[in-house]
Amino acid sequence: MRRVLVVEDEKSIREMIALNLRMSGWEVLEAESAEQGLDLLNKQGPCEAAVLDVMLPGMNGFSLCETIRRDNQDIGIIILSAKSMEEDKIRGLSIGADDYMSKPFSVSELLARIEALCRRVGRGKPAAQEEDEARLVSGAFVLDRKSRVLYKNGKSIDLTQVEFQIMELFFHNPGTALVREKILQGVWGENYFGDVKIVDVNIRRLRMKVEDAPSSPQHILTVWGYGYRWNS
Numbered sequence: 001m002r003r004v005l006v007v008e009d010e011k012s013i014r015e016m017i018a019l020n021l022r023m024s025g026w027e028v029l030e031a032e033s034a035e036q037g038l039d040l041l042n043k044q045g046p047c048e049a050a051v052l053d054v055m056l057p058g059m060n061g062f063s064l065c066e067t068i069r070r071d072n073q074d075i076g077i078i079i080l081s082a083k084s085m086e087e088d089k090i091r092g093l094s095i096g097a098d099d100y101m102s103k104p105f106s107v108s109e110l111l112a113r114i115e116a117l118c119r120r121v122g123r124g125k126p127a128a129q130e131e132d133e134a135r136l137v138s139g140a141f142v143l144d145r146k147s148r149v150l151y152k153n154g155k156s157i158d159l160t161q162v163e164f165q166i167m168e169l170f171f172h173n174p175g176t177a178l179v180r181e182k183i184l185q186g187v188w189g190e191n192y193f194g195d196v197k198i199v200d201v202n203i204r205r206l207r208m209k210v211e212d213a214p215s216s217p218q219h220i221l222t223v224w225g226y227g228y229r230w231n232s
């Protein structure tokens with residue numbers, strides 16, 4: 001059964017999320033603090049997805065997200081925040097969250113986003129007929145679709161699922177300017193409700209990982225007023 005961790009100290013919200021997830025066929029690990037959430041992950045093993053509230057007693061949701069992401073690049077993480085502050089959103093995404101929702105939120109939209117995240121994770125596993133395409137090569141870079149790892153000059157670079165899929169899109173379209181909306185659609189799916197800023201945040205994070213000097217990128221180039229272009 002697919003498993004999701006829900007960390008939220010407000011009991012009514014946590015129970016509402018958990019109830020809806022269980023009705024959709026998820027096994028739910030519920031925690032009222034970050035510490036309890038980490039404990040559950042340690043004891044029960046990994047989850048496919050995590051829903052993390054920002055405002056928690058003790059360790060907050062941002063630190064929790066960072067801690068989970070440090071050991072697990074595969075898990076889909078959605079941050080919940082009472083604030084709709086743009087900087088909060090950017091911060092959440094830049095420390096490894098895949099998506100972000102502001103309170104109050106619709107539970108059905110949260111469910112849809114968790115499903116979308118996990119479809120992306122599942123989609124990444126190459127089917128038998130794609131075996132020959134398991135490794136995508138672009139200049140000094142190799143994208144190993146089996147292990148979901150990017151190599152630069154033979155050195156491995158860990159990517160989140162979202163970062164990996166952006167790289168897949170780049171590798172399939174080398175030298176082509178990709179409009180941000182196309183990246184959003186290609187990676188987050190046709191029915192994604194979020195805005196294109198999420199693309200910029202992930203690109204910033206990717207540059208930190210793949211560029212020698214992230215402030216003057218040589219590989220992930222900005223196409224002003226349009227989007228991004230991959231240059232191996």
Ligand code: CA
Binds near residue numbers: 008009010053055056
């Ligand atoms: Ca809270």
